[in-house]
Amino acid sequence: MQSGGTYLQGYNCQLAVDSDHQVIVAVGVSNQPPDVGHLEPMLERLAASAGALPDVMTMDARYWSEDNAGHCEDPGIDAYIATGRLPHGQPLPPKRGPMPKDADAKARMVRKIRSKKGSRIYAQRKAIVEPVNGQIKQARGLRRFLLRGLKKVDGEWHLIAATHNLRWVPFIGQFRPLTSLTQDGWNMVRPQCRPRGEFCLQGNCEVLHGNTATGSGPG
Template sequence: MAAKFVILDRDTPMMLPPDLRDWISEDSMVHFIVDAVEALEIKGFGINERGSGSAQYPPQMMLSLLIYCYATKRFSSREIERATYTDIAVRYICGGDLHPDHDTICAFRLKNREAFKEVFTKVLLLGVELGHLKKIGGISIDGTKIKANASKHAAVSYKRAGEMIAQLEQEIEELVRKAEDADSAPLDDGLVLPDEIKRREDRKAALERACRTMEERYEETRREKEREYAAKKAKRETERQAGKKPRGKEPQPPSETPPDDMQYNFTDEESRIMKAGNGKHYEQAYNAQAAVDTEGSMLIVGQYVTAHANDKQELPVAAASVDPAIREVDTVCADTGYFCEKAVLEVEDDDGPMVYCAVEKQSHHRTVEDLLKKAEPVPPPDDAPVKEKMAFRLKTQAGRTVYKKRKETVEPVFGIIKTILGFRGFLLRGLDKVSIEWDLITAAYNFKRLHKLCGGNLLEFTKILPQRS
């Protein structure tokens, strides 16, 4: 008896169904995104209110298109345009026969950051309404390096820039002398003296601009180091006056000029060379920050992008990125990269949230000793340094329980964004523009996560719609 197969017929013409929803499963995320965007009533769209020129695509449709495509691993405007022809869910978003081109998609993305910020906040408020996000609770913060749309080989160090400027000045002088000397040997075929002089002058101007930019960036760091130097010097002087011998080497004032290895990238000057992955290689990147709910939802409740290569100064900024209308933060968890006495005091000041920040590297492996029940540690004196108090806080049973949530919340979120959503590099350039991309990817993550929390169906969501209307 011969094997049986389902009949496959690609030749008979077939019409789309009268309702595209007949081709999309009821639990598809696209239904949730379309209905949620309509219900959120976003008001921050940049649209032509005068009605002049060509008709505009509905902004809610464009927003739903971006969020759905970002949640399904499509970030390029050209790739999104193609999806309006090939993906049935995307065609449903666009009403079946609307196909915004890549220029329109890119322009909408660039001029609607306020709308993206608004949707990020309102989808979280929707999570509160649905009972999936608590109004009071903790957050776990962390940062991840996202590759910039620039090669690290397009960068120059401060030292190398200075050397190249000196070399170009010398070459310009030689070429000028050659131009003034009528008896000088001619250049190779196709080369013209004025063009060669101008090429070097333009390159020299670009390098000088790079040096000025690096000097301006360093000045902010230098002032901070100057304050630290003055504080250390005053502390040692106080110890000497008390008859104590200060320990360690004498503090040195910061250099007046940037370090030799400070970098400037000509393709994306606001990006930085940063340690990436396991810290054994470097990439031209941005530092994307996220504050994640630790109360069970795993929603991103705060986010932003910075060009700072490390997280030492990010603790207060990350904590403040959470809108009080979304979450009253009572605890903040962070790894050792965020620990800074000044930052901890700033967050906890004026009845701020309690910070649980590691003061040294901690192994993820649990030894046999870690499994044994331990007595509560002896608290340090009231005048103990912040670092000593923090170490004690993390050794208590309550501290270990709170800090344990860090690696269970924010680290998986970055794994989902990079692996499941496939977002590993920015397409745009400049801090403002990459921040738009991070707004979109974190909003798309939250839509995807909230859809999952709703059980993959719209019943839970639709029951609140009559209350909103």
């Protein structure tokens, strides 16, 4: 995988986490670093794993594209995708008022996330998917793969996700039914809960062969 102008023996790991149980409901592994091309395959994995697509989904800026906004809109997912930082000195777009008639998909998404509802929903990412990253990489110390090759690493990544979810099995019955999910970039044994909800997605978590690994935070 190419990173920073060099080639690494590393992988881009995707995971989707549900907001009520912090269980991983879909995963993916690739040797391609850009996250923007991984959303559509992750939606297919979510539908296969949970039996339905989520009602609401949040994603960081690495997933933004007009095509990805359409991939979410077509099946009825209420998506909140960060669109990236504004250039230095450029004022923030207004939160209220009529939307310009010539506003493109990016402008509409910016307005949506800056709204009161959108800000509240997107802010939940840091309490949904980031703790899962921390539990896997920091608490469990899983910062590198033991196997090589995309197929083997995919199996190892599924095993890591499954063992993460098994830790939550005794507590799942104590939580509310599934209502939300965040995608980050990491699959689980599906809990007995309502399949549609809010998910959080994140990716570009590089897990390398060697002594070091790097991960990315939310956009």
